[in-house]
Amino acid sequence: MLCDAHVHLKNLLELEPDAETTRRRLGIAAAASAWNRAEFAFHRELAAAAKRDNAPPLFLCFAVHPQLPGNLAGKAAGADCAAIHDSAAIRDSAVALAEYAAAGELAAIGETGFDLFDESYRATEAEQDRLFALHLDAALRYGLPLVLHVRRAMHKIFPHTGALKKLPAVVFHSWPGSPDEGFSILRRGINAFFSFGTTILLNHKNAIRSCAAFPAERLLFETDAPFQPLRGKRYSSFEDLPAVIRAAAAIRCPDAAAESPEPERLGGAAFYRVFCP
Numbered sequence: 478m479l480c481d482a483h484v485h486l487k488n489l490l491e492l493e494p495d496a497e498t499t500r501r502r503l504g505i506a507a508a509a510s511a512w513n514r515a516e517f518a519f520h521r522e523l524a525a526a527a528k529r530d531n532a533p534p535l536f537l538c539f540a541v542h543p544q545l546p547g548n549l550a551g552k553a554a555g556a557d558c559a560a561i562h563d564s565a566a567i568r569d570s571a572v573a574l575a576e577y578a579a580a581g582e583l584a585a586i587g588e589t590g591f592d593l594f595d596e597s598y599r600a601t602e603a604e605q606d607r608l609f610a611l612h613l614d615a616a617l618r619y620g621l622p623l624v625l626h627v628r629r630a631m632h633k634i635f636p637h638t639g640a641l642k643k644l645p646a647v648v649f650h651s652w653p654g655s656p657d658e659g660f661s662i663l664r665r666g667i668n669a670f671f672s673f674g675t676t677i678l679l680n681h682k683n684a685i686r687s688c689a690a691f692p693a694e695r696l697l698f699e700t701d702a703p704f705q706p707l708r709g710k711r712y713s714s715f716e717d718l719p720a721v722i723r724a725a726a727a728i729r730c731p732d733a734a735a736e737s738p739e740p741e742r743l744g745g746a747a748f749y750r751v752f753c754p
């Protein structure tokens with residue numbers, strides 16, 4: 478079974494109404510991130526339906542995305558990510574997070590983290606710090622993995638080493654760092670997993686070098702659908718996942734026969750270790 482470690486399923490379905498059918502057809506287990514009650518309820522229903530139909534599972538993740546405070550401040554973040562952002566909605570999501578975690582509904586808390594990509598996001602750093610502290614707290618309290626979004630902000634991760642070490646797993650979605658940074662995180666004792674998406678098909682040097690260097694059992698793969706489109710595409714989708722995993726297999730073992738079963742297995746064991754321990 479293929480595994481997608483990070484997808485925004487509700488956002489994807491708004492662009493591609495039969496995406497859930499495609500996921501089932503391709504046999505993809507997925508971890509779906511939501512940031513508000515409406516998205517979460519939607520994912521929860523799809524997860525229950527998948528279970529009922531014996532289809533590949535959906536695992537539920539929840540957190541306030543670190544870009545949301547920036548979007549709220551008037552920045553349109555890349556794709557027209559999720560509806561209307563207002564601070565009351567963000568406050569309500571914090572309440573919802575505690576409810577879902579206490580009820581045992583979450584496979585992970587995320588995506589959370591830091592985005593200091595440009596001035597409009599940097600302007601919300603204090604708000605991002607506050608949200609991250611809240612998410613980290615909940616992950617510690619309920620013993621849940623954390624799914625991280627880190628853009629131009631790796632320096633914000635290391636000060637949290639002590640807390641991150643206590644978590645069952647820490648997933649770096651669309652790993653943004655170098656191989657050295659990844660190994661340094663592992664050496665500090667964080668149970669880190671590094672997730673790769675379309676960046677390895679888009680010639681991102683650090684992503685490709687990292688994907689080649691990290692131990693296989695630390696690797697995850699994702700579409701971040703719909704937010705990481707390949708060139709010429711409007712959005713990313715489940716259809717991209719096989720190509721991402723094939724590319725990873727080729728990066729790690731250029732001589733492997735194309736029909737080797739290895740690509741299918743790559744990322745699978747780590748996915749279940751993180752989201753269904």
Ligand SMILES: [Zn+2]
Nearest residue numbers: 483588701704
């Ligand atoms: Zn994402």
